[in-house]
Amino acid sequence: MGGVQARRRAQGWLYIAPALLFVVLVVVVPFGQLVALSLSNQSLLGGGHFVGFDNYVKIWNDSAFWRALGFTLKYTLWLTPILMGLGYALALLTVDNSPLKKATRTIAFLPVVIGLGSSSLLWIWLFDEQVGLLNKALVDLHVIDAPIVWFVTADLAFWAVSISVTWKVVGFGMVLFVAGIQSINPEILEAAVIDGAGYWSRVWRIVLPLTRRVVLLTTLISVIGSLLALDQFYIMTSGAPRGQTFTAVYWIYQNSFVAFKLGYGAALSVVLTAVIMALSALQIALSQRGKAE
């Protein structure tokens, strides 16, 4: 009996071995190296030695990093509800498979397939004071008197980046939500209609609860994506004005590849990883608690 169990256990390990090996090689080992690097003062140009927790002490006193992290959290807290709300609304509007709604879904999803770098470059020109289409449209519609210089203050830059990223990413959530909504058994919705439930009642009491897992997954992906924001700020704001639009990853990039401080950059990365893991765990825990209630 014991022999059978042992054999089955071994067989189980054998089945998961390829996946385990993959995870160890591409996640565990590199992360271990990252942690080891974070305990050194290694430069991108070579050299360096073990410095213990010096880098972590330095992070504690690095006001620029905490400001960048604060800015990243603000960006995440601001953008996530917009992306989720708009994505869900678009999904509700286009969930049926009529040709027009399919075409609308395709159009809304198109920006997702272009790179974030390309989209940021596109938007920087759309926002341009002299030749930008957006300023021209706003002036012609008499919404503003004179063209706005969008990246001149941190608030305006924040708005500009938020608009561009919403355009770029909202279709991603929409597609996942459409898939979630379409997987609901139509009989449940038909029964609700027969029982006299209105559209919003069906959305609120049936569609939303039954797509909770998709919403959780999409929110998690969106939050992690926002916490790791770099490209859009690197291209559109360069951290300006006065470093007020640096994100956490941008600050890590600055330290690792511009100032050549690989060891310090690694320590910053470890801290950011911990923050993201903590926030993700909190998010999952809150969702589970809501489910239990």
Added chain:
Amino acid sequence: MTTKSLGGALALTLLASTAFATAASADTLSMWVRASGTNAATNLVNLWNASHPDKIELTTIPDNQMVTKLATGVQAKDVPDLVSFDLIYMPDFMKAGFLTDLTAELKANPNYASVAKAYQDIATYDGKIYGAGFTPDVSILVWNKDLFKKAGLDPEKGPTTLGEIHEDAKKIRALGADTYGFYFSGSCPGCNIFTGSPLMVAAGSKMLPANGKDDALTGDGVKAVLEAYKAMWDEGLVPKSAQADNGQDFVSLFKSGKIGIQGAGGFVIADFKKDVPTMNFGITFLPGVKEGQTSAFVGGDVVAVPVGSKHVDLAKAFINWELTDDAQIEGLAKNNILPSRPSLADNKYFKAEPKLVTTAKALGVGYVPWVFHFNDMVNSDSSPWINMLQRAVFDGDVDGAIKEAREKMKAIAAE
């Protein structure tokens, strides 16, 4: 063995040795060049390839990836035979031991003595030479002659002092709502060290500290220039968009014909000729506060041999060759690119374009700061240099901005 077969064997041996010799001499060297230097480097490499049995294969590396790629390559012992990169990284690379010592070869090369001094200085570390000027660029002042004429200024005479820049800019701004007197990219650290710092140096300032004991931003030039920029900003002589420009519009507004004066680089001569051939503009040295004070920032690429190169002798031969009159004139000047030897400024190709002569001569009066951590002090988007400029010009706190930048630069230099 018969005479016939002996002759046959000898012929075969000769043939084989010739074939071997040909194969051995016709090597292919690999060369990395940063993207912004590719155009100029291609001209030189094509000229070399057309006249030498050993060929060079050029690979373009995006500007912001060069340091990482070279650092990784050196540590993995997988490097190109030659590398052309932004000269400003030279001190860091020499200190890190990335480059091969070229002292013997370059000291023996009679052409090396006439290479722009800025290139000689930046490529020397502890008395040893590690590279040579390759595809230069240098900062200059450009002015729009048509706007000067409209504003009642002499279109053939560019500003020769900081005060004149300010006064001329006022007159040009008076031409209309869409026309501005002066321009600088307010969120671009590299653009401003290239075009703004020479104004400060010309006015007697020293910019960056070489080590933790050295002072930063000394002299009155820094304050004079920041105050002039601030005054022009406050008076609306500079477009509002300048504040947010991270370099994307470095010369594009000037090309649109709406800017009177601005600092730029020698590259604009070819650039404007291609994009706005009818533009009527002048070029002069970047001035200081007083008449006769001039300076320039020497930029562009140096060429060096990374440690681990598999064809060191050939790579050294290429560097020696690129300094010859033929390579400098037929490879660079012929294509409207500056030679790295200022003495060749008066060449047959530049005669038709006096702007090129002025620019080439600017190489001779130019400076380049020999410092470690240049990126951290200047090029980074959070550098003390760009923070100083923005705080002084846009926030109006000139003294506070200079004081803060001095302290931060010194701290970086001490690392």
